[in-house]
Amino acid sequence: MPDRDYPRILEAPPGPNARALIERDERVMSQNFRKDYPLVVSHGRGAMVEDVDGNRYLDFAAGIAVTATGHCHPDVVAAIRAQTERFLHMCATDFFYENVVALAEGLARRAPGPGPWRVFFANSGAEVVEAAIKLARLRTGRQKIVAFYGAFHGRTFGAMSLTASKPVQRKGYAPLVPEVLHTHYAHCYRCPVNREPATCSVQCLDLLTETMFGTTVDPSEIAAVIVEPVQGEGGYVVPHPGFLPRLRELTRKHGILLIADEVQCGMGRTGRLFASEHFGLEPDIVTLAKGIASGLPLGALVARDEVMQWNNGGHGSTFGGNPVSVAAALATLRLLEGGLIENAGRVGARLIEQLRARLGRHPAVGDVRGLGLMIGVDVVRDRGSRTPAPELRERILEEAYRRGLLLLGCGKSTIRLAPPLIIDDQDADTAARILDEAIGAVTA
Numbered sequence: 001m002p003d004r005d006y007p008r009i010l011e012a013p014p015g016p017n018a019r020a021l022i023e024r025d026e027r028v029m030s031q032n033f034r035k036d037y038p039l040v041v042s043h044g045r046g047a048m049v050e051d052v053d054g055n056r057y058l059d060f061a062a063g064i065a066v067t068a069t070g071h072c073h074p075d076v077v078a079a080i081r082a083q084t085e086r087f088l089h090m091c092a093t094d095f096f097y098e099n100v101v102a103l104a105e106g107l108a109r110r111a112p113g114p115g116p117w118r119v120f121f122a123n124s125g126a127e128v129v130e131a132a133i134k135l136a137r138l139r140t141g142r143q144k145i146v147a148f149y150g151a152f153h154g155r156t157f158g159a160m161s162l163t164a165s166k167p168v169q170r171k172g173y174a175p176l177v178p179e180v181l182h183t184h185y186a187h188c189y190r191c192p193v194n195r196e197p198a199t200c201s202v203q204c205l206d207l208l209t210e211t212m213f214g215t216t217v218d219p220s221e222i223a224a225v226i227v228e229p230v231q232g233e234g235g236y237v238v239p240h241p242g243f244l245p246r247l248r249e250l251t252r253k254h255g256i257l258l259i260a261d262e263v264q265c266g267m268g269r270t271g272r273l274f275a276s277e278h279f280g281l282e283p284d285i286v287t288l289a290k291g292i293a294s295g296l297p298l299g300a301l302v303a304r305d306e307v308m309q310w311n312n313g314g315h316g317s318t319f320g321g322n323p324v325s326v327a328a329a330l331a332t333l334r335l336l337e338g339g340l341i342e343n344a345g346r347v348g349a350r351l352i353e354q355l356r357a358r359l360g361r362h363p364a365v366g367d368v369r370g371l372g373l374m375i376g377v378d379v380v381r382d383r384g385s386r387t388p389a390p391e392l393r394e395r396i397l398e399e400a401y402r403r404g405l406l407l408l409g410c411g412k413s414t415i416r417l418a419p420p421l422i423i424d425d426q427d428a429d430t431a432a433r434i435l436d437e438a439i440g441a442v443t444a
């Protein structure tokens, strides 16, 4: 295996340069989010991030599952450079240009289910979720949208109203968008009835049909159900195999559009371009962002042709489909199709096995689960009760950072592993080892 010059901790982080920058940040930046640990980035290459004091980290956070091709992949950088020589902006709502059409063709060609498909481009995940809500209401003439507990769809008003991941994400912002209902996701890992998804006989969706449809809502009033094929922010929860097919069956039966929010689980992260493919799910609308352009801002709403029919002027965006972001996305898609999707599936499956074997010795590890390189490790007070242990999780994240591994949290007390899709077995082994040691050190 090749030698690596990372992780490399020269002095305990945060070093003096990092501390100086954090002080400036505290004086002038909006303090809306307490960071898990004080990483101050200087630059990154591939799966390595170097901080302003010369410490090098193995990046298993990828800017919240964004830098799919790693930091500054040469092909992506070259594509961005070439586009910056031609034009930086034109507005895809008002004018035509080639690369945005090429990207739409690429996504439409690969979309999960029979086409034809059309694509609308925006700048972020929340923006495409907003577009999906508008489109679903417009096309069905219905108002209600059903989302799932644990879901995260973004922080703008429509997207926030669908989000049900943490109360703080909504607290103080009411009134939210009306006619949004929530029901239970396939929370197999916390299910008191059956903890083994493969043999599960419990129909999570009976809660939707019997409770919601049977008591409060006639399904003919529902415009859309929005679902993350693998729940992200809510804890990297993989539903049991029957959940999404059954949801598709139900929505079809009642003329309800099915929106697959693949902002986090899409673009190859799970070992398929679309996570929906793992479940044979054929949604009506798919939302994409995060990994799509390896770090440049871009969101894509992909919908079946008969659904993507707007009133002329009924939707648009000044920056959506920016040509520089699109150039990065085209290079990203080429790399994904050229081997990175397959790499994510292979390295991810091996890493999940390795984590299960290594972390099983820690009573504080309640579960290891995932698909491809979308992996969650539950931190619990004790494995028997599976009681979440959020403070312990925070300490493990910080300890891993001090040892040169960048991770993030999600859910109540899950550690999320979301590395760039370029990592190899050596990177995966290093991450498993450091996480194992960090848990050992914190729980000793």
Ligand SMILES: Cc1ncc(COP(=O)(O)O)c(C=O)c1O
Residues within 6 Å of the ligand: 124, 125, 126, 127, 129, 152, 153, 154, 155, 228, 232, 233, 261, 262, 263, 264, 265, 289, 290
């Ligand atoms: C599934 C999902 N949808 C939507 C969003 C919102 O994306 P953005 O932060 O780009 O607005 C996120 C962000 O984490 C997400 O994970």
